Amino acid sequence: MRLIRIAGDWLEQRIQLAGPIRETMEHPVPRQTASWAYVFGSAALTVFMFQLVTGILLALLYVPSAAEAWNSLQILNHDVSLGWFIRALHGWGSNFMIAIVLIHMVQVFLFGAYKFPRELTWLVGVLLLLLTLGMAFTGQVLRFDQDAYWGLGIGASIASRVPVLGPWIVNLLLGGPIIAGATLSRFFALHVFVIPGSLLAFVGLHLLLVLKLGINEWPMPGRIVRRATYLKEYHELTHKDGIPFVPGAVTRDLFFSAFILLSITVCALYFGPFGPSGQPDPTIIQTVPRPDYFFLWLYAVLSLLPPSMETPALLIGPVIAIGVLIALPFFSGEGEKSWKRRPIAVLTILIVAVALGAFTRLAGNAPWSPVMDAWSGEPIPAQYLKGRTALQRQGALVFQAKQCHNCHELGGVGGRRGPELDRVAVTLTEDQLIRQVIQGGGNMPAYGKNLSPAETTALVAFLETLSPVGQPPAREASRK
Amino acid sequence: MNPRDGLSRRGVVVKLGILLNAAVGAILAVPIVRYLLSPVIRERRAGSESWLALGPLDRFPAGQTRLATYRNPIANSSDGETANIPCWVRNVDGEKFQVFAINCAHLGCPVRWFPQSGLFMCPCHGGVYYSDGSRASGPPERGLFEYSYKVEQGKLLIRAGALPTPGSPVPSLTNISIRRSPCA
Numbered sequence: 001m002r003l004i005r006i007a008g009d010w011l012e013q014r015i016q017l018a019g020p021i022r023e024t025m026e027h028p029v030p031r032q033t034a035s036w037a038y039v040f041g042s043a044a045l046t047v048f049m050f051q052l053v054t055g056i057l058l059a060l061l062y063v064p065s066a067a068e069a070w071n072s073l074q075i076l077n078h079d080v081s082l083g084w085f086i087r088a089l090h091g092w093g094s095n096f097m098i099a100i101v102l103i104h105m106v107q108v109f110l111f112g113a114y115k116f117p118r119e120l121t122w123l124v125g126v127l128l129l130l131l132t133l134g135m136a137f138t139g140q141v142l143r144f145d146q147d148a149y150w151g152l153g154i155g156a157s158i159a160s161r162v163p164v165l166g167p168w169i170v171n172l173l174l175g176g177p178i179i180a181g182a183t184l185s186r187f188f189a190l191h192v193f194v195i196p197g198s199l200l201a202f203v204g205l206h207l208l209l210v211l212k213l214g215i216n217e218w219p220m221p222g223r224i225v226r227r228a229t230y231l232k233e234y235h236e237l238t239h240k241d242g243i244p245f246v247p248g249a250v251t252r253d254l255f256f257s258a259f260i261l262l263s264i265t266v267c268a269l270y271f272g273p274f275g276p277s278g279q280p281d282p283t284i285i286q287t288v289p290r291p292d293y294f295f296l297w298l299y300a301v302l303s304l305l306p307p308s309m310e311t312p313a314l315l316i317g318p319v320i321a322i323g324v325l326i327a328l329p330f331f332s333g334e335g336e337k338s339w340k341r342r343p344i345a346v347l348t349i350l351i352v353a354v355a356l357g358a359f360t361r362l363a364g365n366a367p368w369s370p371v372m373d374a375w376s377g378e379p380i381p382a383q384y385l386k387g388r389t390a391l392q393r394q395g396a397l398v399f400q401a402k403q404c405h406n407c408h409e410l411g412g413v414g415g416r417r418g419p420e421l422d423r424v425a426v427t428l429t430e431d432q433l434i435r436q437v438i439q440g441g442g443n444m445p446a447y448g449k450n451l452s453p454a455e456t457t458a459l460v461a462f463l464e465t466l467s468p469v470g471q472p473p474a475r476e477a478s479r480k
Numbered sequence: 481m482n483p484r485d486g487l488s489r490r491g492v493v494v495k496l497g498i499l500l501n502a503a504v505g506a507i508l509a510v511p512i513v514r515y516l517l518s519p520v521i522r523e524r525r526a527g528s529e530s531w532l533a534l535g536p537l538d539r540f541p542a543g544q545t546r547l548a549t550y551r552n553p554i555a556n557s558s559d560g561e562t563a564n565i566p567c568w569v570r571n572v573d574g575e576k577f578q579v580f581a582i583n584c585a586h587l588g589c590p591v592r593w594f595p596q597s598g599l600f601m602c603p604c605h606g607g608v609y610y611s612d613g614s615r616a617s618g619p620p621e622r623g624l625f626e627y628s629y630k631v632e633q634g635k636l637l638i639r640a641g642a643l644p645t646p647g648s649p650v651p652s653l654t655n656i657s658i659r660r661s662p663c664a
Binding site: 065066067157158159162166167168170171172175176177185279281282285287305308310369401403407440445450 | 528547552559563564565586588594596621643
């Protein structure tokens with residue numbers, strides 16, 4: 001013990017930081033901030049540190065070369081003892097980090113913590129959110145598999161739509177004219193040097209601002225923020241009724257951080273690492289690329305927007321969203337902090353959460369994607385074939401052979417790009433069916449050139465049988 | 481000499497020092513920016529876009545659409561398999577060809593050809609194209625990207641070398657590199 005104290009004194013004589021550190025730890029904070037609502041910022045910091053450590057561990061074996069990356073991930077997963085576990089920790093850590101950063105942001109927004117004098121803290125926080133999302137996207141690229149390869153293609157296609165500069169941006173993004181070795185190298189540089197370096201710097205600034213300006217007090221309905229009086233009021237609150245940060249408020253932070261790290265570990269152990277999926281070989285086209293969880297909502301938006309709206313929404317949408325986040329503290333820097341008196345703020349959070357949740361859920365089953373192998377892999381349910389005429393069965397064959405099943409559901413199997421056809425005979429007459437098949441329309445291709453008259457007749461005869469028991473098929477009103 | 485003179489002289493020297501560093505920084509910035517922009521000005525490099533053989537003509541029977549692959553004209557060992565690019569070759573009538581990029585005109589996913597229904601389908605957002613590459617349905621705003629081709633000594637050649645995207649489809653690539661030259 002004595003030796004440790006001597007060594008400590010020796011160090012302190014030279015570094016001289018014990019005083020400032022103690023002062024920082026014991027700085028008074030409002031009593032009510034010792035709350036479970038205030039643990040998310042510190043948890044985000046903990047997970048960030050955790051990601052740095054697991055990331056460095058992965059970098060020991062990962063090879064950032066388009067020719068080797070996928071193999072090195074296989075080696076990590078299968079050949080190196082516990083390599084899979086480190087990959088799983090880093091992957092789950094990234095999911096937890098995004099979730100915690102988002103929750104932290106919602107809490108800060110609802111508690112009015114972005115108001116005077118903490119505008120800059122909020123702005124740096126917005127930047128940290130964008131950097132975190134950047135880490136998520138670049139990290140997905142480093143898991144260099146089919147999803148990463150085609151995900152880069154999607155990124156390039158989006159970037160190319162920027163007016164005038166589009167093609168230049170694509171080449172800068174990819175490091176060349178195609179997705180290849182240079183692309184992975186630059187995403188490696190971004191994921192391992194540029195973005196983490198920026199994150200470290202801005203997390204430091206974020207923390208410094210929290211220390212300088214103090215932790216946001218618990219918002220009380222009716223306690224209005226005014227630029228002229230706030231600083232004095234906050235000083236009184238912390239010095240008359242405050243508690244020292246350590247050990248007063250930090251206890252819950254410590255417990256929550258430990259809980260989060262434990263959750264990441266349990267998820268990593270139970271679910272294992274993410275991928276990699278198939279090899280990043282573009283000539284393997286039997287692939288159905290999907291984005292990672294946190295970009296699923298974007299995948300849904302890109303499918304559901306009308307084509308003409310897409311480019312403007314893609315290019316202007318993010319600018320507006322970031323602009324709103326930046327403008328927020330200047331637009332409402334004063335006034336009521338409590339969510340109980342800010343119904344629009346609460347509604348905004350609810351709407352955004354419901355929208356993101358709904359899009360994510362929708363993207364989970366992706367009804368807009370054709371089921372590429374339904375025509376050969378999903379047979380027509382037997383009840384649609386029993387007791388049918390030869391012509392109708394021939395039509396069922398056409399239905400499969402012409403890939404109708406890839407986009408149309410029958411008996412709960414097949415694609416959902418187009419409407420399900422279990423009751424199509426109730427809604428469309430024979431003539432309407434023929435016209436729809438031949439001319440297409442309403443987001444359906446025209447099959448006129450690819451169906452012989454005999455095939456069309458058979459197909460429509462089959463479709464005519466698709467009405468539930470007891471419901472008569474649709475008839476032309478003029479042909480009683 | 482009073483202290484203020486000394487101070488201002490020292491001030492001038494400090495400013496001069498800062499100026500010197502700024503000048504060196506500016507001089508260094510030119511090659512650094514040039515290095516960072518190399519993917520953009522690479523177009524000038526010979527061979528980045530060139531005629532590539534897809535194989536003998538008898539690999540592409542008349543009236544059929546077949547998958548072909550080529551190795552990107554600029555490739556190095558670190559590219560691995562990513563430099564092998566697939567494309568769809570349609571032999572229209574034994575004389576005329578159409579060579580489509582694999583990438584959907586919506587967001588670049590790989591489209592698949594279904595000869596039975598004569599359609600290209602995209603697995604991502606459900607873009608569909610007819611056999612001649614024109615848009616059939618779904619989110620794409622245009623038809624499939626098409627490479628220019630020629631037939632030489634019984635072989636089918638296409639002009640390729642860049643990922644086609646909605647903002648830079650293959651046919652206009654040559655125009656872009658012409659427009660690019662003065663900037664580069």
